[in-house]
Amino acid sequence: MSDNDVEILADTLRLETCPACGHHIAVPFLDQTLQPLATIAWPGSSNEARTMQRLPLDFVRCVECGHVYNAAFDYSKVPYTRKPNLMFNKGVIWSDSIKAIRKRILEYLPEKPVVVEIGHGDGSFLAGLASERPDGTYIGFDPHGASCAEIPCLRFCSTLFEAGRHIPEWSPDLIISRHVLEHLTNPLGFIQSLTFSSACIGLEPGLYIEVPCIDRAIETRRTVDFYYEHNSQFTTRSFRKMLERCGVETEMIGHSYDGEVIYAFVKLGCCESHVQTARSAFFFRESIRISENTIVRQLDELYHSSKTVAIWGGAGKSAAFINRYQADAKRFPLVVDSDSEKVGTFVPGMGQEIRFRDYLLEYPAQVIIIPPQWRAKDIMEEMRQNGIQAESVLIEHEGCLIDYLKADNPYK
Ligand SMILES: [Zn+2]
Structure with missing residues (x-):
């Protein structure tokens, strides 16, 4: 590669989000076209076929994991709701390949398994498993797939699989998803939602996923793989990288059908730290709901105490405080700021005019609320230097308004 080529390469940088690994830098992989x-x-007629809408193909390649994807893909342009995704899979070699996979899955399963397939299509793969191990329970989810099952232990649901709802409902031993991920806008998020939902209920089900692999397409400069419906094209590297980013334990990755298909068995639910973070967010939100009421009530009591109250600061954190706790302009008209640039403007959302802090020399407030706690020390010093006095200074701390000077707090 010459220096000139290197310059051209740097010039091709695209800011896109890789559906497999989440990396944000990609480069063009094919020239843009419409198909x-x-x-x-x-299409039902030659004319209909010739006048079909042309959709943008803008295949780019992630520089981190090598994934190839259509940056112009729009899922809503693919009418899965009206048209079935007919996939020819009756070839002899293909059938043998499916039998081999089924055998591997059966080895993986317990005696009476609960198996969920996401995107079961014509249902034949799941039906094959169900007939070989009929003591289990088999549930397929596919809004556009087969809806009628002829085996007692098998059922098909014409609904979209929702990880947060259906994993707790069925507690599956194994989730299967074959030839689905390459159609999704966000396959990484899809697997992450499976593993997170499993971890939340302490479940570690297996996941079997299978997608086309484009390693050979790239090596041999094949272009037929890159069409609109297959917007997300996995290489061995991008497939691995996606799994690394999912909080799963990879048990096996392999290729089938002469390297044209890549599959993996992984264990879901191995992301305890994510559950911890979710739990902490949950408790934060719960406690804020309680403290929000407390502070709203404290403000109301202040208003009814007939004391004059000033709020120090009218933008940023102070505006956030005023809005969250509904300190409206009627009950709390007095807002001052240290920054003369803000003077004469108004509090976003509530409309109090922001006055300069020296206003308090002429019209002293009995109570001053300082919403930005971390600046309280500075503001107290500013008040002292300028001779501004108040009976009490309040800050928000651990869910209520406290007296800055009298109560324990880390901002003194
Ligand atoms: Zn990537």
């Missing part, structure tokens, strides 16, 4: 839907449109 109609390739597998799902089923």
Whole structure:
């Protein structure tokens, strides 16, 4: 590669989000073009076929993991709701490949498994498993797939799989998803939602995923793989990288169908730290709900005490305080600021005019509230230097308004 080529390369940088690993730098992989839907449109006449809408193909490649994806993809342009995704899979080698996968899955399963398939399509793969191990329970989810099951232990739901709802409902031993991820806008998020939902209920189900692999397409400069419906194209590296980013334990990654397909068995639910963070966010929100009421009530009591109250600061954190705790302009008209630049403007959302702090020399307030706690020390010093006095100075701390000078707090 010459110096000139290197310059051209740097110039091709694209800020996109990789659906497999989440990295944000990509480079063009194919020149942009327009093509109609390739597998799902089923035009009924030659004229209909020729006049089909052309959709943008803008395939780029993630520099971190090598994933190839259509940066211009729009899921709503693919009419899965109206048209079935017919996939020819009756070839002999393909059938053998499916049998081999089924065998591997059966080895993986317990005696009476609960198996969920996301995107079951014609249902034949799940039905095959169900007939080989009929003591289990098999549930397929696919809004556009087969809806009628002829085996007692098998059922098909015509609904979209929702990890947060259906994993607790079924407690599956294994979740299967074959040839679905390459159609999704966010396959990384899809697997992350499975593993997080499992971890939340202390479950560690297996996951079997399978997608086309484009290693050979790239090596041999093949272009037919890159059409609208397959917006997200996995290489071995991008597939691995996606799994690394999911909080799963990878048990096996392999190729089938002569390297054209890549699959993995992983254990979901191995992300205890994510559950801890979620729990902490939950408790924060719960406690704020309580403290919000406390502070609203304290402000109301202040108003009814007939004391004059000033709020120090009218923008940023102070505006956030005024809005969150509904310190309206009628009950709390007096807002001052240290910054003369803000004087004469108004508190966003509530409308109090912001006055300069020296206003308090002429019209002293009995109570001063300082919403930005971390600046309280500075503001107290500013008040002392300028001779501004008040009976009490309040800050928000641990869910209520406290007296800055009298009560324990880390901001003194
Ligand atoms: Zn990537």
